[in-house]
Amino acid sequence: MSYISIGKIDKSAAFEADFEPRFKLRTEKELISLPGPQWLVKHLIPTNSLILMYGAPGAGKSHIALALTQSIANGYEILGRRTNKAKIVYVAAEGAAGASNRVEAHRVYRNIPEDSEGDVLYLDCPVSLLHDGDLEDFVLAIVHKLAGQDIGLVFIDTLSRCFAGDENRADEMAQLVSACQIIQRELGCSVCLVHHEAKQGSARGSTVLPGAADTIIHVTPTDGKGFEAVIEKQKDAADGLVISGHYDLVELGIDEDGEPIEVPVALFDKISPQAKGKNNGPKGRNQAIALEVLSEASVSGLTEEDWQTAFTECIGSDNRRAFREAKIALLKRKLVSEIGGKFVAN
Structure with missing residues (x-):
């Protein structure tokens, strides 16, 4: 892995007559004039x-x-x-x-x-x-x-x-x-x-x-x-x-x-x-896995700890952030509900 290690930048070089910038900055007008998607x-x-x-x-x-x-x-x-x-x-x-x-x-x-x-x-x-x-x-x-x-x-x-x-x-x-x-x-x-x-x-x-x-x-x-x-x-x-x-x-x-x-x-x-609601499924791999392990659980659902454990076993690593983000997204999209301290798939 490489790390940034430069010190103070000599900005006077940018004013030299023969300076050629490597990165081309465009105005809004120049950007808009570029060809659109083909x-x-x-x-x-x-x-x-x-x-x-x-x-x-x-x-x-x-x-x-x-x-x-x-x-x-x-x-x-x-x-x-x-x-x-x-x-x-x-x-x-x-x-x-x-x-x-x-x-x-x-x-x-x-x-x-x-x-x-x-x-x-x-x-x-x-x-x-x-x-x-x-x-x-x-x-x-x-x-x-x-x-x-x-x-x-x-x-x-x-x-x-x-x-x-x-x-x-x-x-x-x-x-x-x-x-x-x-x-x-x-x-x-x-x-x-x-x-x-x-x-x-x-x-x-x-x-x-x-x-x-x-x-x-x-x-x-x-x-x-x-x-x-x-x-x-x-x-x-x-x-x-x-x-x-x-x-x-x-x-x-x-x-x-x-x-x-x-x-x-x-x-x-x-x-x-797409039909309304048809694409209301899980977005991405983590959400799909989190929803699947919950769907395979008993009808009474899983505690957050048990749900996270099952999620970890499926992805093969203890990624708490990935689980938390998946949980929040699934709740927000009403694919999962929390009932009496347990989570169930809708």
């Missing part, structure tokens, strides 16, 4: 940003990621929202077999000519994002393949296959964020991490990642027939939007047993503001 999909997918898409296994994350990929690469509007056509790199780290069928299904559905190369590049193996050699080779491979052409977005599907560290360690997750920022800087693009959901319903691992993300999309299935993608965080536009969609089956031929090969394609149906 979008790959207007008010949904920003440019040069870190995006986190997460959901439980089988929620449809990869299908939705591919639907976004095809829309952006081909310039298709999404629910009336303008899309700026851009090249995409998609890391299908879980293997080529499933990805191959899903990509072909989209091309068939969109009637893309068979001889069209398309504007998406696929990598069918993991990239170790915390390994300097892998990260540099990955960037160079993209630059070489595109021969200097611009790229809009890199999908990492899934994060767990490309991250050899401990998801629960804040320092290692911070290194992951730095790796993504390197990709953004070197390629001038956004990075979208497709990630898994923890049992509490939040994104798995340290809160460093969702804290650093500019956009967070939470994917959930609906009755096994469709999906919802909730924009939980959007730095430069409205959050809380809900994208609803369904799947169409596309037949790709007949398999070796004479049965049809049917592959689902995710289609977006509508976008709407």
Whole structure:
């Protein structure tokens, strides 16, 4: 760890004729004149940003990621929202077999000519994002393949296959964020991490990642027939939007047993503001854990001491401040009540 150790600053240096300030201060007028936020999909997918898409296994994350990929690469509007056509790199780290069928299904559905190369590049193996050699080779491979052409977005599907560290360690997750920022800087693009959901319903691992993300999309299935993608965080536009969609089956031929090969394609149906009260759940990992341990307790509830003990066992450290802040937030949002000296989940 480094510490500040400078002494008295010689301010006269700032008045020297050849002084060039390292930090550029802007007036309000200069700041306002700067370009505003730019979008790959207007008010949904920003440019040069870190995006986190997460959901439980089988929620449809990869299908939705591919639907976004095809829309952006081909310039298709999404629910009336303008899309700026851009090249995409998609890391299908879980293997080529499933990805191959899903990509072909989209091309068939969109009637893309068979001889069209398309504007998406696929990598069918993991990239170790915390390994300097892998990260540099990955960037160079993209630059070489595109021969200097611009790229809009890199999908990492899934994060767990490309991250050899401990998801629960804040320092290692911070290194992951730095790796993504390197990709953004070197390629001038956004990075979208497709990630898994923890049992509490939040994104798995340290809160460093969702804290650093500019956009967070939470994917959930609906009755096994469709999906919802909730924009939980959007730095430069409205959050809380809900994208609803369904799947169409596309037949790709007949398999070796004479049965049809049917592959689902995710289609977006509508976008709407989140229903009132729908997002009144716990915010962040600590609140989710505190609420979960209380929900699993007996109907009579827990004393504050017992509640804190259970919380400590779940997070693996005695962080009294984290517990206290979670408790206050849950009480304020009426997710928890105190009755006769004990706390119960509402």
